[in-house]
Amino acid sequence: MSKLRYLTGYPAELVARVERLLDSGELGPWLSQRYPDRNEIQTDKALYDYVTDLKQRYLKNAPQPARVQYDNQLDLIGGTLGTNTFASRVQGGKLKRKNEIRIATLFRETPPEFLNMIVVHELAHLKEKDHNKAFYQMCCHMQPDYHQLEFDLRVWLTLRAAG
Template sequence: MHGLKYLAGYSESVTSKVERLIADNKLGSVLLAKYPTPHQIRTDRALYDFAVALKNEFLRKSQPLSKVSYDPKISVMNHALGLHAFVSRVQGAKLTAKHEIKIAALFKLAPIEFLRMIVVHELAHLKEKEHNKAFYQLCEYMEPAYHQLEFDTRLYLIHLDSEGPLYQTF
């Protein structure tokens, strides 16, 4: 199970299927069949625009985003794909609040569906701070395939750890 650290908590039937895909050297081809190309959102500005568009579509009345960026310091080893930070500062007599989202830099070269799932997850924290039922319902509202994409993202991370990048970089 060491190679399947991202699937901790999943059933034996699920993990054994994934182990078989790895043993048969088929995990990459399964992922490529489902997600043939990486997204083109490579800059922090493009990522910010992508996140704001999603926010405006589903959470129009929530607080604005101050910053959205890729962060090379986020470690998926600590089960973080992205982070949402709420920062309050007192400036004179005013209290200012900033909402920032950081996405693990390894998702610069990933399918758009995975990036969307991570951004949706972090946006949901604008309304729901805890990972509770309401939080996951909000995630599914914004991305109906949320749970499948979360699982596939875990498979993608396993592939990165065991085989390296899924997509060729030029």
């Protein structure tokens, strides 16, 4: 079951179906047919522009991220695909707060739908810090098929981990 570590918590019949597709060699072609395109956002600047555009479209009143970048040091085994950090600093007599969004470098290789899903996830953290009902409602507001994309990303990660 360790080869399916990204699918823990999903119903057993769904996990078994993915395992059958993986064992028969049909999972890769299925994912390629479902998501044929490759992500074109390869630089940190392009990623920043992409995130800013989505933020302006859906979260106009949320604070602007000070930095957005790909990060090759995120722990994929622990499940960290993106982070949203907040740093508070005192400048003069004012307290300045800035946040950074870091996306795992592997998203340069994924279909654009998966990059969109993880960006939506991190942008939702600008409003909701916890993974609660309001957080997932915000994700679904920005990306209506958020939950399906999250599952498909986990399937893609499972295929990638299997080699």
